[in-house]
Amino acid sequence: MTGAALIDLDCERAWLRDLGRAFGGALLFGLPLLMTMEMWEAGAAMGPGRQLAFLALSVPLLWGLSYYAGFSNGGGVVSDGLDVAVALAVGFITAAMLLVLFGVIQWGDPAGEVAGRLMLQAAPAAMGALLARRQLAGGDDKDDGDEDKASYPGELFLMAAGALFLALNMAPTEEMELIAYKASPLQILGLMTLSVTLMHLIVYAAGFAGQEEHGRPVAAFFHFTLPGYAIALLVGLFVMWTFGRVADQGLAELVSVVLVLGFPAAIGAAAARLLV
């Protein structure tokens, strides 16, 4: 009786398909970062403190995503924990395979550097693995995810996840600083206005705002858009700090860069509802 319950071939086969989707999601979300030179360099140059901070933030984030969009059915702490661990395995395997194929990780590289590079790439790939079920699943899975019953803190969490995802894709490149230097203060203010406006439009259209806010755009603005934009900016600041760009510049430059990075972060935050 127990033996039959332990290994159920149909169940294993169905889960293998989920695992395949997870790898697909990890590739889809991880590839832009895996093929970015600055990410390889950051893995070596970040230093252990920032790497550990990044990992320490990634695990609860993945846990939250698994709660809202996990790729295995069923709920509960065990399920969510399993999903996070599986997503990390998928992330590490995807990152290791591709970075070895790209020749970025070579035999004889110092262990600390390899671990740093893999971890930096595994976390976003694991995000992709967790989102895979929602993104790549066919129409047969209607019951997935708990995001419809997300509480207000849950909605803010989803915004942070979306902001982190898009900010992480942009932040490693030098273009963020270049844009901040090229744009005048007036243009930065314009970008800020555009960020908030677009965010509000997406938030309102994508249904972040619940039933009670429907038809009340001003309430939704203060309830979702403004906190969301603040979250996007904080996420942008954290990502810049992770890549070691905060310490060596003046306050005005730092704010400009964070506002530039805040644009994709705000779009990511607003669109999180569409992704998760």
Place this chain on the structure above:
Amino acid sequence: MADSSKSSTPGHPVLQWIMAGLGLVLTLAAAGVIVHAAIQPPSPPDLTAEVTAVRPASSGFVAEIEVRNLGRDTAAAVQVEGRSGGQTASTTIDYVPGKGRTAVALAFPGAPAPVEARVTGWSEP
């Protein structure tokens, strides 16, 4: 075993437990390596350059040089200079990670001759 799973959670496939275990091991291993690196005393970059081979090229000759970082901290923009007779050649390496190595090549005119190589400077990453 089946008794331990709650009635609300459906049974988890064995494969899922295996992958989850793998994920836990990989994550803890990566974190362990990084923590190990974090608790080491600071060790600034210590760079050496060694000529590993000198081979003729279509114009002049090429000296292959291995640059090693004996320190644990990463060095960026590492400048390598080589001298052969009265000629000098130099190149810059983006990064040499702590305890890591990188191979570079310096080109010289004329017939192959002994080359002396040294690292002339670097910056913090």
